[in-house]
Amino acid sequence: MNSRFFIYPYCEAGGKRTFSDEQIRGLYRRMVEDGTAGLVFMGSGIDGEDAFLAVMQSPGTHPYVLFVQGLPAGIVWLNRIQYRWAQMHFCTFREVWGRTAVELGRHVNRTLLEMRDSRGRYCLDMLVGILPARNRLAVSYVRKCFGRITGELPRGVYNPQTGQSEKAYIITLTREGIRNESD
Template identity: 30%
Template structure:
């Protein structure tokens, strides 16, 4: 049995830089960097750290026992909404594992609270139209297809703008009760 845990990586903690470096190495080793950072924004570990440690960025890692299974971050924070970026590492690509992990992670984000209530009522993603495996994986976890914005996404490797597939999710789309709580740990 594998034990999963969602860990928030607060940038003010000194050990977080080491964790983020390890995550970046894994992203590169698994040849995921150019798909995940299609705009060319993280061509080096230093550029990745700059992105993850900037104010308004909320990085998370999903651990499977002692191994990173997925990495995500929220940015472009609005009042109760955020853009989410999510990558699952190759060992965990199986549809059942991928779908369950994604659904649990998004449920968790949608149940985070502060003294004023939920942090997020809506999460959204923007994925290149030319990466259907990525945006279809979001749909499998309960996200909804909102639309496509023509020429919205710049692909640095092709020096071309392509359509951006907009997906979104909220508690209702995931069938969650209004006062639902999310678990940061589970066994599978």
């Protein structure tokens, strides 16, 4: 276990949310300040703090706030969970970009793929992401965090700035892939 990194779920526990609405809106503001919101939410309809909050609180969305040495460092959320895989979305904040973001990403991916249910079974066997092919930094980052490009979608993401759909990569992460890379 890496004590530098902490993954905290955003959920309702005992009738109370683990983070306030304002704290979650603040995560979106950080993405805007860092210049990442446009790429993270390209064509998704998430265009402001309230829309982001609504998605994070929607049934079927499982967000996790990421911390490095006690400070907010990003957010990951899972949705479209089916069978034993989920679609994964992520964003790290500027302060941790570089080596720390890669270490954090690897830690998050291991943690999510190692989660077990009450009977000891793995919850997920695979994480799937769809990234705009033109976002080379994100593609490079995900590959460093054990992701594999396993396919292309010729018109996989919509770019509202150009009014055109663009090529996207399908990225997958598996426990076996993480173990092979870690060895």
